Amino acid sequence: MRLSNETLAAVPASVARPAYDRAAVKAGVVHLGIGAFHRAHQAAVFEAALASGDLRWGVIGVSLRSASVREQMAPQDGLYTLLVREGEVQTPQIMGVVQRVLVAPEDPEAVIAALASPDTHLVTLTITEKGYCLDRKTGKLMAEDADVAADLAGLERPRTAAGFLVAALARRRAQGLAPLSILSCDNLPHNGALLKGAVLAMAEAHDPALAAWIAETCSFPATMVDRIVPATTDEDIAGLAALIGAEDRAMVKAEPFLQWVIEDAFAGERPDFAAFGVQLTDAVAPWEEAKLRLLNGAHSAIAYLGGLAGDAFVHDFVSTAQGLLFVERLWDEVVPTLDPPAGLDVAAYRKQLMARFANSALQHRTRQIAMDGSQKLPQRLLAPLTAVRGQGGSFAAIALGIAAWVRWQAGTTDAGESFAIDDPAAAALGAALASAETPRERVVAALGVLGFVPDEEALAAVAAHLDSLEQSGARAAIIQFLGEK
Incomplete structure (x- = not known):
């Protein structure tokens, strides 16, 4: 059987699962680049926040390219297993934090709407180093890149992370909504500053007043993330099915170690990160x-x-x-x-x-x-x-x-x-x-x-x-x- 809300009760009681009311969760986080690393790292922290009773921190995942993660998770009602492995020990935990997955090329408006929702307070990104579309030599947006050029010309259907963020922030500003804390979680030096620079450059190309508002009100905290998350194989899926009695096509596997260091510079609401093992610091x-x-x-x-x-x-x-x-x-x-x-x-x-x-x-x-x-x-x-x-x-x-x-x-x-x-x-x-x-x-x-x-x-x-x-x-x-x- 496939893991889902309907089949969850048949999973052995020894397997950890959401004890909170998923229907009552608000999506306070939009994550761009919902691959395995996010589901094993940041999502695990937000899951802990939900488990503590703070139901503001569900996640809307966004795939900027492929529909594969959506196709894995949608039949499972967003449920997936985080399997922690060390030596011979395997510890499964069924996660309920992801509310839904959007595929940006199919419905860019849905992504903008999620980012511009009053419930959204945090945006996190794991889009890999190349996803920032930055010139290595200058640190500036690669204007010659086809997707960047399209977003610089118009943001009706954004293609890049910076384009989606600017389109959504323009809407938030127009509607009088709160600014966002936007956290790059990729392995880039000074990732917060790089992301801020990309977003401001995109905004400046469309509306200098919007760029000024973003610079003054939004925050782009630097972060450091660490957890080894290997790619899932068909053998992993089969092994987990034997362990929990359900097929989980969205499972992720990881080591026990998890570290997240965040610059303590937020624009608004955030979870009690320190309570869930996150290090807040002035210097990342x-x-x-x-x-x-x-x-x-x-x-x-x-x-x-x-x-x-x-x-x-x-x-x-x-x-x-x-x-x-x-x-x-x-x-x-x-x-x-x-x-x-x-x-x-x-x-x-x-x-x-x-x-x-x-x-x-x-x-x-x-x-x-x-x-x-x-x-x-x-x-x-x-x-x-x-x-x-x-x-x-x-x-x-x-x-x-x-x-x-x-x-x-x-x-x-x-x-x-x-x-x-x-x-x-x-x-x-x-x-x-x-x-x-x-x-x-x-x-x-x-x-x-x-x-x-x-x-x-x-x-x-x-x-x-x-x-x-x-x-x-x-x-x-x-x-x-x-x-x-």
Whole structure:
């Protein structure tokens, strides 16, 4: 049977489920980009708010592209299971927080209406780095992008997140409604400021007075989010069905760890976030930088090195002595560039991260992490490289991670298996690399697409690692790197 309101009673009583009246819930949150990460992270916090008796924080989910999540959730009345996995332990919780899912291209007016509803107080976004449509070099909206250009020309049927937000905020202002707190939950440095800049640029193009109102009244708090949420497989769905006695096509799986740090700067009502484990702070940047450079930077290096070597999952990579030692060396290089917040014990954080990486129950695929590398590499590995170079520190492990990304663009593993490059810059990278004949030229060409020009010493190091990767493969390159240390 399919999970739904009707079949929920048949699920074993031991499985946690909503104890509140879902019919009484108000949708105080609109979430743009309702993928697995949101359903396992922010939605879990809003579910806890509902469970506490504060029924203002139901979620209306919005898909800006595909109808797939709506098709998974609608037959289930919005119910889905969050399955927490650690080792042999699996803990399912049926979630009722999502009220409905809208598909923006099908009905953009419904999305604007939801954002402009008097019940809506918060907007959260997980649209991935590329969803902000920002030029990496300038930080400004990519006016040449077809969707951005369409929204700059008119907002009758918005296509971008910024376009939807501006259209809705214009309506709220015209109707005398309260402003919104709008939270980017994507892995971008200074994500709140970047989102604010994109929204204000879009508003300015249509109505400077609206842009001024948004700047003065709405808030765009910076955030840091952390939870490992691997992609769901058919095997996961079948396994959950055996566990709870119902098929759940919208299930998500995650590790036990969940962290959400939010800048304490809201424009209006919000849940009692602190009561549900969220950290409110005046300074998100130190938390954000530590997470991007330690967790995300290591993840990207693991994805490319492990993916080339044939490691399907993150835990495969760190289960080897060489893989584990490489990650530790990478962290040794990055840690001196951090300005950790008072509440972060870096040594304990590293130990905790390694345990999370080693959680084989998650089945976190290296190829999932490898996607959209052009959008991730600047903050995950290139920024640490620049910081280390400024301090005069060692950067050999960072350089190997960057070289692995360049090698990944060839589209073949060390065993000769071909794969597609899943990246918005795939065509540009392919064109840039087509005429590059030497490892050095390939590094210059690939990093040039990202607008990054390394100094001579860094370029030589990355090129030497790329040569090793191309000649000997990822495992041998790691062993060689460790031997040289």
